[in-house]
Amino acid sequence: MRVHFIAIGGAAMHNLALALHEKGAEITGSDDAIFNPSKSRLEAAGILPKKLGWFPSHIDTHIDVVILGMHAREDNPELLKAQELGLTIYSYPEYLYEQSKNKMRVVIGGSHGKTTITSMVLHVLNVQNIDCDYMVGAELEGFSTMVKLSDAPIIVLEGDEYLSSPIDKRPKFHLYKPHIALLSGIAWDHINVFQLLKAI
Numbered sequence: 559m560r561v562h563f564i565a566i567g568g569a570a571m572h573n574l575a576l577a578l579h580e581k582g583a584e585i586t587g588s589d590d591a592i593f594n595p596s597k598s599r600l601e602a603a604g605i606l607p608k609k610l611g612w613f614p615s616h617i618d619t620h621i622d623v624v625i626l627g628m629h630a631r632e633d634n635p636e637l638l639k640a641q642e643l644g645l646t647i648y649s650y651p652e653y654l655y656e657q658s659k660n661k662m663r664v665v666i667g668g669s670h671g672k673t674t675i676t677s678m679v680l681h682v683l684n685v686q687n688i689d690c691d692y693m694v695g696a697e698l699e700g701f702s703t704m705v706k707l708s709d710a711p712i713i714v715l716e717g718d719e720y721l722s723s724p725i726d727k728r729p730k731f732h733l734y735k736p737h738i739a740l741l742s743g744i745a746w747d748h749i750n751v752f753q754l755l756k757a758i
Contacts, residue, residue, distance in 0.1 A: 560584040560620055564636050565627030566607065567592030570650055570695070572600055573704040574625065579603050581707060586621075588612055588636060589629070595697075614639035621645055625653050632724045649723035651730040654693055658713040658734075661691065667717030667731045668742030669758075675742055676716045683714070690714055719758070720748055727751075 563575050566587030576599060579585045585605045590612065600606040617639040624640045624647045640647055648656065666676045676694045683690050691713040693705045717731030744758065752758035
């Protein structure tokens with residue numbers, strides 16, 4: 559399977575790219591800026607884009623899936639080409655749901671403490687030798703990547719409330735459809751998106 563990442567350099571995006579590369583997918587990607595640790599990790603895996611920038615010529619019908627990152631814009635030339643060709647386009651959270659729709663989904667959300675609580679749950683599962691997939695928003699000791707996708711029956715997802723993509727304004731965690739959800743608390747945050755406390 560060939561997967562193309564528009565804005566591959568983001569913390570979440572490059573970890574998903576690494577996880578899919580580990581599963582055997584053919585990964586391509588683009589970005590207008592890629593910094594470390596994303597750059598060195600993509601390079602080590604052999605999937606760092608050769609040149610920075612957006613190249614609609616790299617988008618063709620041989621691509622099975624396009625994953626669109628938040629860093630891209632609605633008028634991104636690669637996105638426009640993918641839409642013109644009718645390619646399957648997912649936001650990051652949409653794709654995570656597609657990869658986990660047959661698993662037990664545990665989603666940790668809330669304005670504060672998401673990463674900490676997610677890491678605590680993963681630690682307990684690890685100590686109990688319960689195999690699970692995960693997506694967490696920071697590098698954790700004892701875990702090589704921030705995303706793991708396998709045949710495990712459970713996935714633990716850190717539920718970010720920010721927008722899903724430039725063309726999908728839903729909060730990310732709304733797309734995960736959890737079997738078990740934990741909300742640590744609600745505070746007015748991301749005021750550029752949620753302009754009233756009532757909205758968040």
